[in-house]
Amino acid sequence: MPNTLSRAPSLDLPVALRIGWMQPLTWLALGWRDICRTPLLSLSHGVFLALLGAAILLVGHNRFWLMAGALSGFLVVGPVVATSLYAISRALERKEPVSWRLVRRTWMHWQQGQSKLGNDYWCLVQFGLLLAISATGWVLVSASLITLMAPVRIATPMDFMQYVVLAPDGTLFHLWLALGSFLAAPIFASSVISMPLLMDRKVTLSQAVLTSWSVILQNPIAMALWAALIVMFTLLGLASLLLGLVLVIPMLGHASWHAYRDLVDASDFALREAVG
Template identity: 60%
Template sequence: MALTPVFPVHPPLVSLPARVVPLSSPVQWLTLGWRDLRQCGWLSLAHGAFLAAFGLALMATAYRHFWLLAGAISGFLVVAPVLATSLYAMSRAIEHGVPVRWQLLRDTWLSWQQSRFAESGGYWCLVRFGILLALAGTGWVLTSAALITLLAPAPVNMPTDFLRHVVLAEDSTLFALWLALGGVLAAPIFASSIVAMPLLLDRRTNLFQAVLTSWRVVLANPGPMAVWASLIMLLVSIGFATGLLGLIVLIPLLGHASWHAYRSLVDASALPERPRG
């Protein structure tokens, strides 16, 4: 009997409308995220505890190698939407009345293997997006290191050197340039990922459509997106200011809130759903 070759099934490219939301919406997303965090309990907090412990170990190891430390922190912030995938899955399960258990998280992280060769819109696209974000983070670290190395008045090898010679320097031009360059590079990453990961988790679509939808959301809601980005930066800064201990709560809070941001900003009903655990 002849075998019929199996080719990847490409999901149709559908134009997903972006909803326009009020300026205060990010506060509502955080409120809903807090509700989900309380309902999921230790499963959510375990994500924050793991990342906080990993960050503390990283800081202890790389403290005297500033660019390694900076690269690790920058990479962590860039790929955070990927690391929060199971937090999105938990909020999605709550929304649909599915029990939130350990098995849900296991299935979420292993589902990409089952669809790697089956369809271009399978879970494998989440892994590809994570790789792209990691490469973007690496590019920023290399660019930043080159800028500081060329323009700093003294060698920068430790965090205290960066604080003394760049942040607190009498001539603040270098620090302003460093911040501006970081903003220019971070803006397209934020615009590309604001709803892309939750959309890839929730619906059968491809990476191009998810990123395109994310950009459409940002263009339709510049004010709320600026508020949301500011809140994320503020909460992450608080987490780092508390010696990373605050991240135990803040990481799952932002992960759950990001799911509600996606649900508020995108009408994805035209795309088929993925299985819910």
């Protein structure tokens, strides 16, 4: 069983829980179980995102930086798109009915008793925009690095493969990977449980992000494994001509809900309940 940590009263954050370092493998198994229990609803999310990714590749296949920007935004904002997957897992956990109506309510009427003019109602959208801005920043930094250091102008994905990835001197590629890892780490730390927490409980955006960082600091090895699994499965999905995303997206989405449930005790905060 997880061990709770004391919470700093001045921050008023949900409680971060300690877990075993192999627990991420359990989340994947639970995510797969949720897919098996609601295959049509779960896999439809994967189909939608795979088709979106295919459209991005079709439009930007010969415009490398346009495609890189679109795919970066696509991957970083993935946790937002998975919001209804979290809702499905929560309903299964509560033994509540799961249907298309639940998905519609999650996106159209995601909480009761809250004015749509209020800042709190749009916290999910705000967080998605922050992630999109982060993705844009990475693309700009990446483009600047490649433009300054590549031996030729990089205009297409094949140029990138030939002159950066497969270059005899791999210095530029290694530097690009290191820079990407450095920039991705704070994004992962800020978002690892933020979206499920915002969807589930009435917390502010800052509370969700700080709780996410607290989880990382208390479980560095387990969360490093979780990050590696996310990257590995995402790359497998992309490498399979996006077909693998049909399974990978819902599995990671459902697994992220179970990660949140194992990592955070937010019982002191009111539930968000959809209406309609």
